[in-house]
Amino acid sequence: DVKVTQSSRYLVKRTGEKVFLECVQDMDHENMFWYRQDPGLGLRLIYFSYDVKMKEKGDIPEGYSVSREKKERFSLILESASTNQTSMYLCASLSWGGGANVLTFGAGSRLTVL
């Protein structure tokens, strides 16, 4: 089974701090995603990456950047955290082939910005 690991389950940061959220997958997948999930708004795509050093903006990229230096690792960066970035952040990895098309999520990182 695919394993997607998010390094931090809970974080509390202050406004203006730089925040790194790390995500690692163990199946050599090319496509990885960062979503945020908020009550009443559902899952919204922030950024995704389809290969090392390749990235594309999702629906809400403002205030975020990403890094993919190695295939297994996809990092989300908040350059200067703000209170409206308090949310649950979910990383996911996409697998193709064999009739299956599966997005596997990590356990999530709940970020609170004070």
Add this chain to the structure above:
Amino acid sequence: QKEVEQNSGPLSVPEGAIASLNCTYSDRGSQSFFWYRQYSGKSPELIMFIYSNGDKEDGRFTAQLNKASQYVSLLIRDSQPSDSATYLCAVIPTSGSRLTFGEGTQLTVNP
């Protein structure tokens, strides 16, 4: 118009009943459709995917796809309290590999 819309919840059904969850999508060229289940405080997990018109059954779950009507549904037969969760519909549009999610429907199965 939202890309993926789900019937507003919450939905409450008695144990043993059929729960019906509905989803419509706006991109007529979409090819891949998914249902995810998310328990409170947990991350989403895939229940089923469907590509072709018609029904696809997996145990107590049946996904139904009607591309002409741009409609996909999930039926849960013999609902159990353990099915209580939020169900997310997701679609891969024509444009690429990213999934777009609906807001989810919260289902409660009452014993």
